[in-house]
Amino acid sequence: MKNYQTVLVALLLTVILVTACSPIPAVQAPAALTPAPVAPATNVTLKVFAPSSMTDAAKELASAFEAANPGVKLAIEIGHSPTQRLQLTQGATGDVFMTASQKDMDDAIADKSVAAGAAKVFATNQLVVVMPPQNPAKIQKLEDLANTGVRLLVAVVDTPIGKVTLTSLDKMDKQFGAGFKDKVTANIVSNEAGVKPIVSKLQLGEADAGIVFVTDAVAAPALKTVSIPPELNVISQLNVAPLAAALHPEHAAAFTAFVASTDGQASLKKWGFMPGKP
């Protein structure tokens, strides 16, 4: 009796485990849904790793690239660049890596996930302060972030956006003085996992202000903004590169080139990205 139960439970768990694992190959599913190809070799699913600031822009880049290259589908995996870099060292496979910052790409090159010299800056992004539509804390200028009782959301310091937020706060501290950074730090109610949770919580009106990328504010037009002047801002350089172990090297190179092309840059501009320095 006892043995039966043990074995049955183990079997059940195996079934659960196997079913739980199966969604992973499902990334390929879109390709399988299209009519049976005459020449299967042209049916390619290109896997692109992209940072969360690229969520909307990457979709647009993908459909434009798919339209120009029949038979090629893009599977875009959105995540934190440092996490994705780590996943790539742990055996994640794909074709193209887009990073939120120069450092992430440099790290990937040091890991040999990306060949040296293969990466290029394709866009830049900068910071902006966002508030809920009602602006409950009545924030009008950067100095207001230090007002007592302001509930401020920033990204966790380990993320690319978190790092530049801290740098920008340091610059503001120097300019505004009077313990600006300490006051602002005391106002931080949460270190969010990235820009998207900050935007969502501000859209719900749960906090008073947040610091995000300009592109996130463009994607959430309902939010109010206070811009950060260039001397207090930090420019993040987004990088793109085909992976050294790309599954489809030719297409990966083509997509990388497309991102830097006039068409690609036009899509990026629409979402608030500034052109990358050549």
Place this chain on the structure above:
Amino acid sequence: MIRDTVRMDTIAGRLAPNQKALRGVTDVAYHQKIHRVRPLAGFFLVGGLGALLLAIPIGVLLWRGVDAGFAGYLANPSVIDAARLSISTSVISLLVTLLLGTPLAYVLARWSFRHKAAVETVIDLPIVLPPMVAGIGLLLAFGRNGLFGAPLHALGIHLPFTTAAVIFAQAFVSAPLYIRAARLGFAAVRPDLIEAAYTDGATELEIFRHVMLPLAGRSMLNGLILSWARAFGEFGATIIFAGNLQGFTQTMPLVIFNGFETNLGVALSISLLLIVISALILLALRTIEKNTSLNV
């Protein structure tokens, strides 16, 4: 209904020896036993594979945690803050669960009323819901702009991004486990014992205190431990409803999440700590279960 199913369980427990005796008597049963040998080997093989798949990640985590210099990271301020916060919040959420969940479980176990099945389904729902969904629900209900945001604000209460929100999130996802166990425990008390107490002139409250509580005590404890383990590991609802701030809302699972992006050593060390604590909790649970089955 519930009382019936539970009684069936206890009856089944008592029937087991008879069934064994029956099987020994007939030749057909004897042959079935022989034939079962081969499929069983297959079961063991597949089952063993399953057990291995489950054990390997845990084993690797333990090994890498020790390898990463487990002890050194325990002195990390974020680890100390998180451990302190996790322990205190989960204990408070457990008290809340006990205070609110016990009467609820008792009502569900003893009396039937209209739409009871619907009530039970709603109460059980947080067990199967993705915790993120629970977090969004909590935010929409008790957030500043949530359904009860305005009345709470009038009372000067602001829940999101506070330690209270951590407790809220933990209780929300873990209480159903306790309520379920306590409900089954209460329902398993033999009706003739309750009737005997009635006949002796006991009031409902006396029956609760002197008959139901002692007899359902083990089930309640069992449920409490499970519930505590769940609260301790809570992540999704916490990060959405309570946020992530060291010392205030950053519990151990949140440190693991952050650590994974930069300081893998911290993540591994806390993972190891959580595995050890969870294993101890489960061990305690097994001990209680063993004692309970002896009692039946």
